[in-house]
Amino acid sequence: xxxxxxxxxxxxxxxxxxxxxxxxxxxxxxxxxxxxxxxxxxxxxxxxxxxxxxxxxxxxxxxxxxxxxxxxxxxxxxxxxxxxxxxxxxxxxxxxxxxxxxxxx
Numbered sequence: 001x002x003x004x005x006x007x008x009x010x011x012x013x014x015x016x017x018x019x020x021x022x023x024x025x026x027x028x029x030x031x032x033x034x035x036x037x038x039x040x041x042x043x044x045x046x047x048x049x050x051x052x053x054x055x056x057x058x059x060x061x062x063x064x065x066x067x068x069x070x071x072x073x074x075x076x077x078x079x080x081x082x083x084x085x086x087x088x089x090x091x092x093x094x095x096x097x098x099x100x101x102x103x104x105x
Contacts, residue, residue, distance in 0.1 A: 005062040009055040009073075010090035016052045017083020019045040024080060052077050063093075 023045045029035045053074060060070035073089070076082030 004094065005055065005059040006090050006094050009052070009059045010087055010094060012048065012052045012055055013076075013083045013087040013090060015083075016045075016048045016077055017081060017085075017087070019048050020077075020080055020083060049077055052083075 019041065023038070023041050026035075026037045026041050030038050056070065056074045056077075059065070059073070065073070073086055076086040076089075079085075
């Protein structure tokens, strides 16, 4: 199961959540100090977020999640600590094996 779509999404969810929190910290630091890492961290976060969305859509297809389950997992990327919560949900799903998995091609 370590090669599943859920596992791949889970591997990206934690860095996505961390990059979001770091980006918010950098925005505050940009406003209060002369430190400005927002352009770099913004691009890094954007790339990780895009990868999270692509892998989330792939997991939706492979696991045959309901629309609401997929929407919840994808919406967690919009919350500052949502990536961490998504990782926990996906870890439980990976352990318990929710949803049918299509044959690998």
